[in-house]
Amino acid sequence: MKGIVIEKAGGPDVLKLVELDDPPLGDDEVLIRIAATAVNRIDLQCRLFGSRNSFNGGLYIPGLECSGIIIAVGQGVTEWKVGDKVCALLNGAGYAEQVAVSAKMVLPVPSNVPLTHAASLPEAAHNAWKVISEAQLVRGRKLLLHECCGYVGLFVLQMAKCKGAVVYVTAETDEKLDFYKRHGADICINCKNEDLVTRVMEETRMEGIDVVVDSWAVNLEKDLKILSDWGKLLFVDLHGPKGGNLYLTAVMTKQARVQVLNRWWKTLDRAACIVDHLKKEVWPEIENGSVKPVVYETLPLSEAAAAHKLMELTDYGQDMWSVIGYFVPWLGHYACTGKVAGHVMGKILLTPDFEES
C-alpha cells in the first residue's frame, strides 16, 4: 500500500509518499481501508519537532484518526464485521491506504455523515468530550472559548449548546465570529476592537465566566480577570510558545481550578473507555444533527505537504508570529503549528484515492 512517512523532523516537504507493506492484523484488531484521514495540529508539531511520536529509529506515519470500510477482522473481534463503515482514533498511521487498529478504538459512522467526513470526528469529539465533562455544564452556565480553540473548540461549542450553556467566543475577525455564531455561539467578542475584560464583565453583570477554554495560554492574565470565583480554566493541549507559565498567586484570588487536557491515553483500556463515552454521549448528538462535522478542505493524500502548508500559513498574522511561532533552525524562520488569528475553519481531510486519480 501507499502511505506518507516522515524520516526526519522538518518542514512540510519531509512528508514523503512511499510504498509500504500492508499492515499486519492483530487478533483484537480490524483492518480498515481508509476513505479519509484528517490533519491535526499535533501532526504538524510531530513533524516539526519529532516529539512524542518520535521517529524511533524508523519511519513514522502520521495520522491520528480515519474513516473507512472494514476489510478484515482479527480472530478475537466480534463487534465488527467486514463491510462496516467506521471511523477510528489512531496512534498515528492514518496517512495511508490501510490501517490496523484495536477494535476498541472504532466507532460507527453516524448515519447522517458522509464516509469521508467521518474522519473529522474521532479526535475532535474525544477532546471536546473531555472538556465538556470537566466543565460540568448545566443550563445557564457560562463558557468562553478563545478563538474557539480550533476544530475542537467548534465541537465544544456545539456540545455546550446541547447542555444549555451560554457560550461566549472570541476571535480577531468578524468573519470568524459569524462562523461561530452560525454554530450556536451566544456572545461574540472581537478582541481586536473590544476590551475582553470590560465586555465580559458587562455581559455577565460582573459575575464573570464559569469556564474559560483555551489552547494557547496567551491570555492568562485576562482569563483570570474574567473568571468567576471558583471558576475553571481549561486548556486543550497547548500550542503557546512555552506552553504558558501560570503564576499561582493570581490563581489563588479566584480559587480557580486549572487543568490542561491532552489527547494522549496511556493504556488501551483508557482509550476504550473514552470511545465508549463518545458512543453514548456524543454520537447521539451527531445523529440528531445538534453537533455537525465541518470540513474545510479535502486534498489527496499525495498532497499532504500542501495540506500542512495550508494549516501553517493561511492568513497568519505577522504580529502573531512572535507570540505563537517557534523558531525552527532548519527552516530558518518561525513556523507556526496552527493559527490564532486565522486558523482554518473546519477540518482538512486527506483521501488516499490513488486508484481513482
Add this chain to the structure above:
Amino acid sequence: MKGIVIEKAGGPDVLKLVELDDPPLGDDEVLIRIAATAVNRIDLQCRLFGSRNSFNGGLYIPGLECSGIIIAVGQGVTEWKVGDKVCALLNGAGYAEQVAVSAKMVLPVPSNVPLTHAASLPEAAHNAWKVISEAQLVRGRKLLLHECCGYVGLFVLQMAKCKGAVVYVTAETDEKLDFYKRHGADICINCKNEDLVTRVMEETRMEGIDVVVDSWAVNLEKDLKILSDWGKLLFVDLHGPKGGNLYLTAVMTKQARVQVLNRWWKTLDRAACIVDHLKKEVWPEIENGSVKPVVYETLPLSEAAAAHKLMELTDYGQDMWSVIGYFVPWLGHYACTGKVAGHVMGKILLTPDFEES
C-alpha cells in the same frame, strides 16, 4: 478594652498593645469576650507586607479567629444567647479583649475541647474542609501532604483519615514525622534522607498519588512526577517565594487538576455557608475525637510580638531561607513567614488575660 494594633508594616515589634474603644455591636452580631485568639501565618504576612488587610489609613487589629463567651447579642440574633461558649471566624480584630462578629460566623465550642483551645479550630477547620471537599476522598484514595502544610495540614490529615484515605506525609526531621504518625499518617517520608519520587513510586506501585497538598509550591516538579494521571495538585494559600510558577506543559502530561485555595470569602453569605458545612461535617468529627486540636504554646496577648518571633524563627534551616525567605528591606534580612524545615507543631494561642495576670 486592650488590644494589639499595627500602625505600619514591619517586624514583630510593630505589634503594640494599646487601649481601644469597646467594639460597637451590630444588629446581626454577637459580642464575644475573647478567651483566646490564634496566630496564623497570614497575620505575619499581613504585619510584614501590609497586604490584603491593609492598614487602610488607620489601625489594624490582627486575628482571624477566636474563642470566648458571648456577652451581648444584637437585636436580630436568635440563634445565640449571652453566656454561650463559642468560637468564630473573624476578618481580623481577634488580638483583643472583645470582638463583635456576625452571628453567622460563630460556631459552638465542641464539648470535649477546652474553651481556649477552641480558638485553634475555625481557621484550620475551614481551610481543611475546603481541601477535603476538593480532594473528593474516598476509601483507599491516596493523599500526600508536604510538611503537613502546617496546622491546616494537621487537620487535613485527621479529616482524610476519617474518609478512609491513605495519607502520605513528608518532612525533613523524624521528630516531625513521628508527630504526624501519631495523628494518623500512613506513610512518612523524610525528604532529607530519601528521594521523594522513588519512595512514592515504590509505595504506590507506580500508580502515584491522587491528591498532593502543598502550601509552598517549591516541589512543583517533583509533585507533577508523583501525581497520578488526572490527579489533583491543591495549594492552601501560598507561602512560597513568588507563590510558585507553574509550567502548564508539565501539567498537561498528567492532565492534572491544579487549584489554589485561599482563606478569603468575598461575601458574608459565602462565609455563612462555610460555617454551616463546618457544623455539619467537621464538628461531629471533633466531638467524637477523630479530629483533635493541637496547641503548641499559649502566650499572653501582651506577648504577641514574642509569639510572632516564635513562629518566624524556631529552628529555621539556613538553607531554606534563600528558597522561602522574603528579603524585607526594613528588617535588613530575609524574613520567613512560616517554616518549612521546622514550623511549630500545633497552634500558638494568645490569651488576653490582663485582669488575671
